Amino acid sequence: MTIWKSLAQIPIKHPLAFGVGISTIKTSASDLLVQVVVEKKQEIDWKRNAAFATFGCFYLGGVQYAIYVPLFGRLFPNAAAFAAKPIREKVRDVKGMAALCGQVFLDQFIHHPLLYFPVFYGTREMVMSDKPDLVRAMTTYQQNMKEDLAALWKVWVPSMMVNFAFMPMWARVPWVAGTSLLWTCILSAMRGGDVAHNTDIEAPFPTGSTLTLVQEGLDEIFASPVDLDRSLAHICISGAGPDKIGHVATMARCVSDAGGNVTHSKMIRLGQEFTTLMHVAIEPEKRGDLIKSLRNNKDLKLLNIRASSLTRRQTGSFKSTVVGLKIHVVGPDRPGMLASIAETIARRNMSIEDVTTEIRRGKYGQRDFVVTAEVVTTEPMDREKLDSFHAEFQNLKEELNLSVVDIRVHM
Structure with a gap:
């Protein structure tokens, strides 16, 4: 217990060293995560990792500490006392709430647009380019500024409200580092082997592209691939003909009544024409009954129903996919x-x-x-x-x- 109490006092007694250490480890870990999980590198690029760790040490740990603790501490002398108050007292503290909004404004609308992003784009140019060009880096930032800042504010304004409202001074930089690491982990997990957005994933803060990546990733969490269970028969059912209300309901009911399961389907109306394509998994002995039910249903006569058996791969010339x-x-x-x-x-x-x-x-x-x-x-x-x-x-x-x-x- 004594050892734990001593360890717990380290961030309070040595906030700068603690913040620098956390930021350095976090930034290095984020880059390693991208190299191993996203880029699937066989060998780690330690030179690049050292560059990101250096950025995390001096800027994210050192510069941000200077901004969030000494600078903001002087500009908003009651910030630490406000953070320690219970929520009920915070709501009643008008000056404290105004100071909270002032800190978020200076951080998100002054610090990041004018200092953080220029340093980040400059660092990325130095790390990623064979022939670094800082003018090109600033031009890229200027082109991306609108989307980058919109993405930043959507994610980090709420985070920094929590930071400035509840975190003691020594915990401000670690809070930012923790949120940033979580952000990078989410991106890396969602984007798997992404080729096009590796540099965006490396960003400690979101850019316009990274917010798009998260949205696309969330959309795909609910996507279900066709599962070709070998114990079942698999049928590709297609139909095309004049559009009519009830086509989908009728086909789905036929499949259900025969004991089949629609695992994947595409249905579209183009003008007055309706086209459908679906994969159905069903017990082998019920396959014939399903096809007969679909073809003999009077409400589906105009759809020209066709059915064919599926195996794991019958199209193309590939025997194995690399x-x-x-x-x-x-x-x-x-x-x-x-x-x-x-x-x-x-x-x-x-x-x-x-x-x-x-x-x-x-x-x-x-x-x-x-x-x-x-x-x-x-x-x-x-x-x-x-x-x-x-x-x-x-x-x-x-x-x-x-x-x-x-x-x-x-x-």
């Missing part, structure tokens, strides 16, 4: 977008397993064309080939004025 890629592209709608994207994939001798396209309302009312493709190849994809493939899509991004290019690897 690498799978998921490609997600968004940009202003224009003719030829899908053709350009498919041609870029085909040039790499990759097979498109699944592709979905849609028109979506984008920012400022523009029509965005969205392409999501599942791609596989039997050719080994080392880092050089992945970077080359990504570079082709970056060229396509400029050519087609795309707003999102997301390439993820599934080994």
